[in-house]
Amino acid sequence: METTLIILKPDAVQRGLMGKIITRFEEKGLQIVGAKLMRISQDLAATHYKDHQGKPFYNGLVRFMTSSPVLVMAVRGLGSIAICRKMMGATFGSKAEPGSIRGDFGVSNSFNLIHGSDSPEAAARELSLFFAPGEVIDWSRPVETWVYDSSSGKPE
Numbered sequence: 001m002e003t004t005l006i007i008l009k010p011d012a013v014q015r016g017l018m019g020k021i022i023t024r025f026e027e028k029g030l031q032i033v034g035a036k037l038m039r040i041s042q043d044l045a046a047t048h049y050k051d052h053q054g055k056p057f058y059n060g061l062v063r064f065m066t067s068s069p070v071l072v073m074a075v076r077g078l079g080s081i082a083i084c085r086k087m088m089g090a091t092f093g094s095k096a097e098p099g100s101i102r103g104d105f106g107v108s109n110s111f112n113l114i115h116g117s118d119s120p121e122a123a124a125r126e127l128s129l130f131f132a133p134g135e136v137i138d139w140s141r142p143v144e145t146w147v148y149d150s151s152s153g154k155p156e
Contacts, residue, residue, distance in 0.1 A: 001076050001077060001078055001080070001155075002076065002077065002078070002079060002080040002081050002120065002123065003033060003074050003075065003076045003080065003123065003127065003136065004074070004075050004076075004080045004081045004084055004116060004117045004123045004127075005072065005073070005074065005075075005115070005116070005117045005123055005126040005127050005130060006025070006072070006073045006074075006075050006084060006114065006115065006116050006117075007070050007071070007072050007073075007114065007115040007116075007130075008021055008070060008071040008072075008073070008113070008114055009064070009065065009070055009111070009112070009113055009114060009115060010064060010065065010067050010068035010069070010070060010111075011106075011108070011111040011112075011113055012071075012105075012113040012114060013037075013068060013069050013070060013071060014068055015105075017105055017113065018071050020105075021101055021105075021113075021114065022073070024087060024101065025073075025075055025084070025087070028077075028083065028087065029077060029143075029147035029148075030075050030076065030077040030080055030083065030084070031075070031076045031077060031139075031141060032073055032074070032075060032076075033074045033075070033076045033136050033137050033138065033139070034072075034073060034074030034127075034131050034135050034136040034137060035071065035072070035073045035074070036071070036072055036130075036131075036135070037069050037070075037071050038069060038070060038071075038072060038130075039066070039068070039069050039070070040065050040066050040070055041066065042062065042066055044129065044130075045061075045062045045065045045066050046062060047129060048065075048126065048129055049061055049062060049065070057110075060110065064110070064111070072130045072131070074127055074131060074135075074136040077147075078148060078155050078156075081116070081117055081118070081119065081120065081123060084116045084117075085116050085118065086100070087100060087101055088100060088101050088102055088114050088116050089101055089102035089103045090102060090103070091112055092106075092108075092109040092112065093105070093106025093107045093108050093109070093111075093112055093113070094106075094107055094108070094109055101113060101114055102114065
């Protein structure tokens with residue numbers, strides 16, 4: 001099972017979309033194993049977006065991400081990184097397909113509602129930035145037998 005970081009950005013929080021977005025992940029069969037509402041500090045934003053420093057959009061991105069609370073989540077499931085990214089849709093709401101989170105709720109090319117880790121390495125790094133040890137919880141769900149076919153002895 002993979003665990004990925006999902007951030008519901010300030011626009012998602014301010015627009016009251018947290019519940020609708022969380023519901024999509026849970027209805028897909030993914031498990032929320034950590035969550036917290038927080039304000040991202042300038043230092044944390046700079047660390048999280050360090051790969052974008054020097055790019056024309058960097059200052060605006062940091063300003064946006066620190067402007068209002070966000071909801072950070074640890075989301076777990078088989079192939080959760082790829083699944084979450086597909087559910088999020090294209091980066092810009094105006095280009096995202098209907099049915100995706102950005103496609104259904106976004107039109108802006110700068111306020112794009114949600115962040116998701118793009119690789120296992122990024123997920124590990126990002127989760128450690130936003131969650132202290134013990135804040136991502138392992139817990140079992142009886143529904144797992146209905147989410148994944150484990151008849152071969154491993155979930156598929």
